[in-house]
Amino acid sequence: MSFDQIAWLPLCAGVTGVGLVLSFLSMRRRGVVAGLRGVAWSLLPLAAYLTGALPTLWQIGTAVVGFFAGAVFSPMVWAGVAVTGLSLVLFLVTGVLRGRRTAASAAPAAPAAAPPAAPGRSVTAGQAATQPLPKRPAAPAGKQSEPARKPAADDDFSDIEAILKRRGIG
Incomplete structure (x- = not known):
């Protein structure tokens, strides 16, 4: 009609x-x-x-x-639909792979710098990670009977800063 x-x-x-x-x-x-x-x-x-x-x-x-x-x-049209589907799958796969590669290249590749060695002593990268942290000095014998005093907040952060600097971070 x-x-x-x-x-x-x-x-x-x-x-x-x-x-x-x-x-x-x-x-x-x-x-x-x-x-x-x-x-x-x-x-x-x-x-x-x-x-x-x-x-x-x-x-x-x-x-x-x-x-x-x-x-x-039409079989020709269905072949075109299949090729279009394959193309979309390839676009998705390459997008995922590109995202993974970009994330991997953004991660830091070089290890952190090793702390300075004591005079007369060499430190390798493996030893730097296993070295013990320095201990705080003990309180004098006469002061132990007093209740423990809380350190100031600045004192805590300065210790952390010192540790980070020795490890080559920040």
């Missing part, structure tokens, strides 16, 4: 009329918002006829239907 063989004015007016009746029923059951939305949809067929957009919409519809009807029964 071609476009010219269809009586478009009665068809569009009929679809609009049925839509308006259903919109009225929808408004009574589900509220004004649902009814007004139904009215908006119902007016579109008549608007398409009156503006002359109907022949264009007919051509678009027949082209889409023809494309999908040809796609369903």
Whole structure:
């Protein structure tokens, strides 16, 4: 059936009329918002006829239907769909691999600098990691009977800073 063989004015007016009746029923059951939305949809067929957009919409519809009807029964089209799927999978895989490579190159490759060795003694990288941390000096014998005093916050952080500097961090 071609476009010219269809009586478009009665068809569009009929679809609009049925839509308006259903919109009225929808408004009574589900509220004004649902009814007004139904009215908006119902007016579109008549608007398409009156503006002359109907022949264009007919051509678009027949082209889409023809494309999908040809796609369903054509092995060549299915081969194209398979190649498109393979292409998408390859894009996804390369994106994941690129992300891993970027993350690996961003990680620090060089180990931290070794602490300075004591005079007359050489320290290798393996020994630097296993050297014990220096101990704090013990309190004098006369002061042990007093309750332990909390060190100032600056004192704690200065110890941590000193340790980090000896290890070559920060």
